[in-house]
Amino acid sequence: MNEPQQAKRVLIKGGTLLDPKRRSAEQVDIVIENGRIATIGRIEEASFSGDVVDARGHVVCPGLLDLHVHLREPGQEDKETIATGCQAAMAGGFTAVCSMPNTDPPADNRSVIEFIRERAAGRLVTVYPIAAITKGRQGEEISEMADLVEAGAVAFSDDGSSVKNTAVLRRALEYSSMFDVPVIEHCEDPYLDEGGVMNEGFVATELGLPGMPRIAEEIIVQRDLSVLGYVGGRLHIAHVSTRGSVELIRRAKEKGLAVTAEVTPHHLALTDEEMRRFDSNFKMNPPLRTAEDVQALIEGLRDGTIDAIASDHAPHCVHEKDELELEYAPFGVIGLETTLGVVLRVLVQEHSFPLAEVLDKLSYQPARIIRKEETLTIREGAQANLTVFAPEERWRVDANRFFSKGRNTPFRDWELPGRVRAVFNNGLWWRREA
Amino acid sequence: MGTETMRAKVKALLIDEKGLDRTITRLAHEILERNKGTQDLVFVGIRTRGAPLAQRIVDKIREIEGVAVPLGTLDITLYRDDFRRRLKQPKVQRTDIPFSIDDKNVILVDDVLYTGRTTRAALDALMDFGRPARIQLAVLVDRGHRELPIRADFVGKNIPTSIGEEVQVHLKEVDGEDCVLLVEAPEEGR
Amino acid sequence: MSLSSRHLLGLQGVPREDIQLILDTAQTFKEVLQRPIPKVPTLRGKTVVNLFFEPSTRTRISFELAEKRLSADTVNFTASSSSVLKGETLRDTARNIEAMKVDIVVIRHSAAGAPHFLSRHVRANVINAGDGRHEHPTQALLDMMTLREKFGTLEGLRVAIVGDIANSRVARSNLYGLRTMGAEVALCGPRTLIPAEAELWGVPIFYDVDQAIAWADVLNVLRIQRERQARGYFPSLREYHMRWGITRKRLEKAGKPIVIMHPGPINRGIELDSDLADSEFSVILDQVTNGVAVRMAVLYLLSGETSVD
Numbered sequence: 001m002n003e004p005q006q007a008k009r010v011l012i013k014g015g016t017l018l019d020p021k022r023r024s025a026e027q028v029d030i031v032i033e034n035g036r037i038a039t040i041g042r043i044e045e046a047s048f049s050g051d052v053v054d055a056r057g058h059v060v061c062p063g064l065l066d067l068h069v070h071l072r073e074p075g076q077e078d079k080e081t082i083a084t085g086c087q088a089a090m091a092g093g094f095t096a097v098c099s100m101p102n103t104d105p106p107a108d109n110r111s112v113i114e115f116i117r118e119r120a121a122g123r124l125v126t127v128y129p130i131a132a133i134t135k136g137r138q139g140e141e142i143s144e145m146a147d148l149v150e151a152g153a154v155a156f157s158d159d160g161s162s163v164k165n166t167a168v169l170r171r172a173l174e175y176s177s178m179f180d181v182p183v184i185e186h187c188e189d190p191y192l193d194e195g196g197v198m199n200e201g202f203v204a205t206e207l208g209l210p211g212m213p214r215i216a217e218e219i220i221v222q223r224d225l226s227v228l229g230y231v232g233g234r235l236h237i238a239h240v241s242t243r244g245s246v247e248l249i250r251r252a253k254e255k256g257l258a259v260t261a262e263v264t265p266h267h268l269a270l271t272d273e274e275m276r277r278f279d280s281n282f283k284m285n286p287p288l289r290t291a292e293d294v295q296a297l298i299e300g301l302r303d304g305t306i307d308a309i310a311s312d313h314a315p316h317c318v319h320e321k322d323e324l325e326l327e328y329a330p331f332g333v334i335g336l337e338t339t340l341g342v343v344l345r346v347l348v349q350e351h352s353f354p355l356a357e358v359l360d361k362l363s364y365q366p367a368r369i370i371r372k373e374e375t376l377t378i379r380e381g382a383q384a385n386l387t388v389f390a391p392e393e394r395w396r397v398d399a400n401r402f403f404s405k406g407r408n409t410p411f412r413d414w415e416l417p418g419r420v421r422a423v424f425n426n427g428l429w430w431r432r433e434a
Numbered sequence: 435m436g437t438e439t440m441r442a443k444v445k446a447l448l449i450d451e452k453g454l455d456r457t458i459t460r461l462a463h464e465i466l467e468r469n470k471g472t473q474d475l476v477f478v479g480i481r482t483r484g485a486p487l488a489q490r491i492v493d494k495i496r497e498i499e500g501v502a503v504p505l506g507t508l509d510i511t512l513y514r515d516d517f518r519r520r521l522k523q524p525k526v527q528r529t530d531i532p533f534s535i536d537d538k539n540v541i542l543v544d545d546v547l548y549t550g551r552t553t554r555a556a557l558d559a560l561m562d563f564g565r566p567a568r569i570q571l572a573v574l575v576d577r578g579h580r581e582l583p584i585r586a587d588f589v590g591k592n593i594p595t596s597i598g599e600e601v602q603v604h605l606k607e608v609d610g611e612d613c614v615l616l617v618e619a620p621e622e623g624r
Numbered sequence: 625m626s627l628s629s630r631h632l633l634g635l636q637g638v639p640r641e642d643i644q645l646i647l648d649t650a651q652t653f654k655e656v657l658q659r660p661i662p663k664v665p666t667l668r669g670k671t672v673v674n675l676f677f678e679p680s681t682r683t684r685i686s687f688e689l690a691e692k693r694l695s696a697d698t699v700n701f702t703a704s705s706s707s708v709l710k711g712e713t714l715r716d717t718a719r720n721i722e723a724m725k726v727d728i729v730v731i732r733h734s735a736a737g738a739p740h741f742l743s744r745h746v747r748a749n750v751i752n753a754g755d756g757r758h759e760h761p762t763q764a765l766l767d768m769m770t771l772r773e774k775f776g777t778l779e780g781l782r783v784a785i786v787g788d789i790a791n792s793r794v795a796r797s798n799l800y801g802l803r804t805m806g807a808e809v810a811l812c813g814p815r816t817l818i819p820a821e822a823e824l825w826g827v828p829i830f831y832d833v834d835q836a837i838a839w840a841d842v843l844n845v846l847r848i849q850r851e852r853q854a855r856g857y858f859p860s861l862r863e864y865h866m867r868w869g870i871t872r873k874r875l876e877k878a879g880k881p882i883v884i885m886h887p888g889p890i891n892r893g894i895e896l897d898s899d900l901a902d903s904e905f906s907v908i909l910d911q912v913t914n915g916v917a918v919r920m921a922v923l924y925l926l927s928g929e930t931s932v933d
Contacts, residue, residue, distance in 0.1 A: 202821040205820055208791075277740070278741060322715070323716070324714060324715075326741075327737075
C-alpha cells in the first residue's frame with residue numbers, strides 16, 4: 001500500500017463538509033497546511049500549488065473513531081500488528097482506534113500501555129489504549145488504574161469476558177470514577193454461555209449447535225446497571241446484541257445513569273440464519289441474533305439508547321479461523337474496512353438514517369465516551385482530522401485486498417456503498433490509489 | 435432403449451404379433467430338444483424385456499411338457515461396464531432368483547443380442563448366485579456387431595443390421611404390443 | 625434416476641423423491657446382501673475414504689462393509705481427536721483428499737458442519753456419517769427403511785423419539801426425514817434435554833414417557849450419554865431410568881402393538897430394559913442389516929455424479 005505523506009499543502013476541492021456537530025452540510029474547499037486546516041471556503045484550483053483531492057460528490061467529515069478494536073500486538077502479531085491494524089483503520093476511514101487489552105501480555109500495566117503508544121507514535125491513526133480492568137484479566141484484583149490512566153489508558157475493559165465477581169466490578173466502577181474513565185463491559189454470563197457457538201434459538205436447535213442464550217448477555221447488563229446505579233462511575237456496554245439489553249439500557253438512561261453503549265455493524269446487518277452455512281466467519285461473541293434483535297438495535301441507535309457504532313475488529317489467522325470446523329474456530333470477525341460501508345448500506349440506505357446521524361455515531365459519540373471530542377473539531381487553525389469518502393461509490397468486499405492481516409469477514413462479496421478516498425490526521429494524509 | 439427411442443423412424447416391421455408367438459414356440463421346442471427335456475432346466479430372464487420373454491417360453495414349455503420349470507429375473511445394472519462413463523446412475527431393479535442355480539442348466543434369456551456386453555454382465559451376475567452346470571443363451575433377435583466373444587445358443591431370428599440402425603422389441607407386458615421393429619438409431623446412439 | 629445433490633450432508637431439505645429413491649434402491653441392495661456371493665462389481669475402481677474423526681465402530685463397519693460389497697477400494701482414516709488437536713486443519717485434510725484423487729468421502733466428525741465444510745473444498749462426493757449434534761442422515765434412512773418394511777408405508781406413522789434430543793444427530797435426521805415422508809414425529813425427554821424453541825418444529829413434545837408411548841406406533845430410543853448426567857442435565861441415571869427408561873411394563877400397560885428402535889449402542893437398563901432389546905417389540909437387528917443396504921444405496925446413487933466437475 002502507499003504510505004501516508006506529510007500533509008504540507010493539500011486542497012480538498014469541492015467536497016461536501018458534513019460536520020455532525022453542526023448538523024450542517026455545505027460545499028466548500030479546504031486547504032490543509034502542515035497538518036492544520038488553513039482555510040475553509042472557496043479556493044481556485046488554478047491558483048493553488050500543492051496536492052489536490054478532487055472531492056466533488058464526496059463527503060468530508062471528522063475522522064472516524066472506533067471504540068473497539070483488537071490490534072493483537074503485543075503477543076499475537078501473526079493475527080494483526082499495530083502497523084497493519086492502523087493501515088486497515090485508515091483504509092476504513094478511521095483516524096483513531098481504541099485498542100482492547102486482551103493482548104499477550106495483557107495491557108494491565110504501564111509498560112504494555114507505553115509499548116502500544118510507542119508502536120503507534122508517528123502514525124496517521126491515533127491509538128487510544130484501553131487497559132484491563134483486572135490484573136491478568138483474571139477478574140480478581142483491579143489493575144493499577146491511576147497509573148494506567150496516567151500512562152494514557154482511556155478506558156478499562158476485560159473484553160472477551162465479563163468481570164465475573166460482582167464485588168470486583170463494583171470496586172472497578174468506584175475506583176475508576178475518580179479519573180472520569182469508563183469501564184467497558186463485555187456482558188456475558190460465562191456459565192449460561194459455556195460451550196456455546198451461536199445464538200440459542202430455533203436455528204441453533206435445527207443445526208444442533210450449542211446455544212448462547214440472550215439472557216446470558218442481559219443478566220450481566222442488568223447486574224452492571226444495578227451496580228452502576230448504586231456506586232456511580234461510568235459504564236460503557238460493549239457490542240450490545242439483544243433487544244432485552246437495549247431495553248435495559250434505555251430504562252437506565254431514562255433514570256439518568258451514566259451508561260453508554262455501542263453496537264457493531266455485523267449485529268446490525270446479519271442474523272443467526274447465516275449460521276446455516278456452517279461458516280466460521282459468522283462466529284462471533286456476542287453471536288448474531290435474530291431479526292427481532294436487529295430491529296431493536298436499530299431503534300436503539302435511532303433514539304440514542306445506543307451511542308456509538310464500533311467494529312469489534314477481531315482478526316484471526318486463516319488457518320485458525322476459515323480452515324477450522326465452526327465449533328472449534330475462535331470467535332471474532334474483522335470490521336475496520338467494512339464498517340462505514342455496512343452502516344451506510346444498512347442504516348442510511350435501508351433504514352433512512354440521516355447521514356450526519358450515522359457519522360455522529362462513528363465520530364463524536366464514541367469520542368465523547370473517551371473524552372476526545374476536541375480532536376474532531378473542524379475549523380480554521382485546528383489540526384486536520386478528516387475523512388473524505390465517496391458515499392455513492394460502490395465496491396465489492398474482497399477479503400484478499402484488505403490492509404488488515406485478517407481475512408475473517410462476514411461480508412465477503414458484499415457490495416457496499418461509501419469508498420474512503422482520503423484521510424487526514426496527525427500531520428499526515430493518505431489517499432487511496434485509484 | 436425405451437421411450438426416447440420410440441420416436442425414431444421405423445424402417446421395417448421385422449416380426450409381427452403372430453410371428454413373435456411362432457418364434458417363441460420354436461425357441462421352446464429347440465430348448466427342450468437340445469436339453470432332452472426339463473431335467474435341471476431353469477430360466478433366468480434379463481430385465482427389462484428378457485424377463486417377460488423368459489416367462490413366455492416357460493409358459494410354452496408348460497403347455498408342451500406339462501412341467502413348470504423355475505423362472506428367475508436378473509437385473510444387470512450393478513454389473514454394467516460403462517459405470518465410469520455415466521453421469522447418472524440408472525435405477526437398480528430387483529433381481530429375483532428364488533432357487534439355487536448350483537449344478538443347474540441355466541437358460542439365460544434376452545431380447546436382442548448386440549455387442550454382447552449385457553450378456554457378459556449377466557454371466558458375471560449369475561456366477562455370484564452359484565455354480566451352474568451349464569449356461570445357455572437364448573435371444574429373440576441377434577443383430578450382429580459383437581464386441582465380445584459371445585454367441586447365442588438359441589436365436590429367434592438373425593437380423594443383419596447396420597450400426598445406424600436399432601432393433602426394437604415391443605412386448606405386451608412392457609410396451610402394450612407385440613412386434614419387432616427395425617428403426618433408425620437416434621443421433622446420440624446407444 | 626439420480627439424487628438432486630452430489631453430497632448427502634443431511635436430510636433437512638432433501639426432497640421426498642430422493643429419499644424414496646434411496647429407500648427403493650436400498651431394498652434391491654438388501655437382496656444383493658442375501659446372495660451366495662453378496663458382492664457386486666459396481667464401484668470397481670472407485671476409491672472411498674472413511675474419515676472418522678470420532679470413535680465409532682458400528683457406523684464405520686457398516687460403511688466399510690457397504691463399500692466392500694460394492695467392490696470399491698476403501699481407505700480408513702481414524703483419529704480419536706479432532707483435527708485441531710493434531711495441528712492439522714480440516715482444510716489440510718481436504719487438500720490431501722484432493723491430492724489423493726478420492727471419489728467419495730465418508731466423514732464422521734464431532735463438529736457440526738464439518739461435512740459441509742469438506743464439501744466446499746473437495747471434488748469428491750461427501751457423505752455425512754454423523755456431524756456433532758447436527759445430522760446422521762444414513763442412520764435416519766436405515767430407520768426409515770426398517771419402518772417401511774415393517775409397516776409398508778411411512779405415511780401417517782407416529783414415531784416418538786425418546787431421550788437426549790438436544791444433543792442427538794439421530795433425532796434431527798429422523799425428524800427431518802420422517803416428516804418429509806409423511807410420518808408424524810413427537811419428541812420426548814427431560815425438559816433439560818429438549819433444545820430451545822423446539823416447539824417451533826411444530827411437533828408434540830412429551831415430558832412424560834407414558835404419554836409418548838400412548839401416542840406412538842414406534843419409539844426410537846436414543847442412547848443416553850453418561851456425560852450429560854455429569855454435567856447436570858438430569859440428577860441421576862437411576863432417576864432417568866425411572867422416568868424415561870423404556871420397560872416391558874410400560875409397553876404392556878399401553879396395551880397396543882409398538883415397535884422399538886435404537887441406533888445403538890444400547891445402555892441396557894438405562895434408556896432401554898435389557899430384555900426389550902431382544903424382544904418381539906424390537907427391530908434393532910433389522911436396523912443393523914438395513915444399515916449396510918442403505919449405505920450401499922447412497923454410495924451407488926452418489927457415485928454416478930463423480931465425473932461432473
